[in-house]
Amino acid sequence: MRYNERELLSLARQPAEKAAEIRMSVPKKGSVLKKRLVKLVVNFLFYFRTDEAEPIGALLLEHCRITKEEENVFSISFIEEPERKYCFECASEEQCQEWVEALKRASYEFLRRSLIFYRNEIQKMTGKDPLEQYGISEEARFQLGTHRQ
């Protein structure tokens, strides 16, 4: 599958929502935990060798499951392949919790659900549709009940 790698690389250079050095392993046989610079930008998680400018890889964080594993460890897996896990060993339990929370909210789908929720709540409270001012109130993707996860 082709993709605009150049733009993705450019995205990887943007200021991150969250970044840290974390030990990480990929779901490959014999894979061990290695120290990586892990960077969350929009709904992508980039991971770099700590001294390199270009990421080794990127994970699109849609339809994924973030699981708290044993102490200091969390994993990312994708719904169509739940047994293939990317594991992350943090420096502390606190750091681990922060990342789990941040990653759970990092998907576009999560944002969409939030938008629909807030829109509905505001409409109930004020009687006004807050999306009207943006001219996007009719768009299908913002309708209540249209999207199910």
Added chain:
Amino acid sequence: MKLNERSVAHYATCDSPADHSGFLRKRVERHHHHAHHYGTSYQRRWFVLKGNLLFYFEERESREPMGLVVLEGCTVELCEAAEEFAFAIRFDDAGARAYVLVADGHAAMEAWVKALSRASFDYMRLVVRELEKQLEEACKSLAACRKSPRRSSSSGRKRHLSNPALLPLQEKPAILENGYSTWGSGGCAPGGAACPEHDEGQAKPPPLPPRRRSATGSVTGSPAPSLSPAMLESPVSPDTICFSKLHNWYGQEIVVLRQEWQERQKRGHL
């Protein structure tokens, strides 16, 4: 650079609803060595927009996407191609190629341009944070309405406004500038109790607070035409400390306006 392509492809083809889809002709860039110009040919592909990802398939029935365009840091504009109903996705990165796409007709072109210009994660995040703030304001004004408006500007209401404990919705508070000017008509239910202190339509909107540079950088997509200019410029900062400052700043403005209203009420000018 590796990408979790299998999962991405799965996301593209799974039954979660697409934000937009349809046939578009995609310009193929081919460089003719001899002629020193780009030959232009177009290939018809089935396009599916999901979130900030634009997928294209060889055929509508194809099981796997041919390609993906990540829509962050791009602008979408109509373009001066020989083709009618053509538009381009261009990236901020100077050397990057543009994607030129051709729709079947004017309505389709408009719909695509509209959908694509609002597709970025950044845009979505901006809107969500704005709504978060609006909901908070609606809660506050609803609570304020419930307290009797005839009471003189008591410490109760002042406390109400500047009490950070009344921000239950904000787990990651964000600043958006110019929150009041955008919705001048006030936050209370029109059908329900009208809250006089929120009659911002009569009062002048507060001046813009000092701008803050976003921690999340400037990966902004093409602004949708109907967004107010202030919204476009407003960076978002997840800094908690700054939010309370901004909150107090607006709070002071409200307190003054409310006092003025109360004075007028006492004098029977309303």
